[in-house]
Amino acid sequence: MARVAVVSGGTRGIGAAISKALHTAGYRVAATYVGNEQAASAFTAESGIPAYRWDVGDPEACSTGLARVAEDLGPIEVLVNNAGITRDSMFHRMTFDQWSSVMRADLDSLFCMTRPVIEGMRTRGFGRIINISSINGQKGQVGQVNYSAAKAGAIGFTKALAQENAPKGITVNCICPGYIDTDMVAAVPPETLAKIVAGIPVGRLGKAEEVAEAVLYLASEKAGFITGSVLTINGAQYLANG
Structure with a gap:
């Protein structure tokens, strides 16, 4: 029977590419979203992948939503x-709401989404958890103290959880994309985007599908000896040891 995969934020951008890649590879995929119902409906109509709506920063909503996915698709x-999400601001002007909303969506969500599924994975002796961090979680970024802190936290979360669950057949890995050609990056002012691309040695933005291919490998049984790893996909814009 096909394995079941859940992709949070899976109806747009990088998440949509990941959902589609897993679906094409034969997984039974559920994509979550919270805000853009029109985009989610269009995604499902195009891909045939069901979309489930809940707030990934809400532990009760995650528990209920993941139970519904398991009932519909399987373990x-x-x-x-x-x-x-991002809520960019220079730190000396940042509000606590800008800080806490990013922490909730980008870091608390790792607990809220992973905690309800980890015991089942441990019992079954198999699991693949892949956390999408960011180049800015590795190097920091002006105007993104909140986002950089949350994404750096995702790296620490990955390394600790990998060690705890390695004996149970569960791998936990992290991908740090650089600047990827998505709607979010397209919203950057053209002059700023040109400077960003000029700083990428390969001379272009990344593609969401390139991130999705890495996820596909890490999700496979072939990747059973890769855990606690941090994979950079940034065109050599920033070279990190972890």
Whole structure:
């Protein structure tokens, strides 16, 4: 029977590419979203992948939503924690709401989404958890103290959880994309985007599908000896040891 995969924030951008790649590879995929119902409906109509709506920063909503997915599709064996938001501001002008909303969506969500599925994975002796961090979680970024802190937290979360669950056949890995050609990056002012691309040695933005292919490998049984790893996909814009 096909394995069940859940992709948070899975109806747009990088998340949509991940959902589609897993679906094409034969997984039974559920994509979550919280805000854009029109985009989610269009995604499902195009891909045939069901979309489930809940707030990934709400532990009760996650528990209920993941139970519904398991009832509809089967036990969840692959979890891709992709959902995230930005609320950019220089720190000396940042409000606590800007700080806490990013922490809730980008870091608290890792607990809220992973906690309800981890015991089942441990019992079954198999699991793949893939956390999507960011280049800015590795190097920091002006105007993104909140986002950089949350995404750096995702790296620590990955490394600790990997060690705890390695004996149970569960791998936990992290991907740090650089600047990827998505709607979010397209909203950057053209002059700023040109400077960003100029700083990428390969000379272009990344593609969401390139991130999705990495997720696909890490989700596979072939990747059973890869855990606690941090994979950079940034065109050599920033080279990190972890």
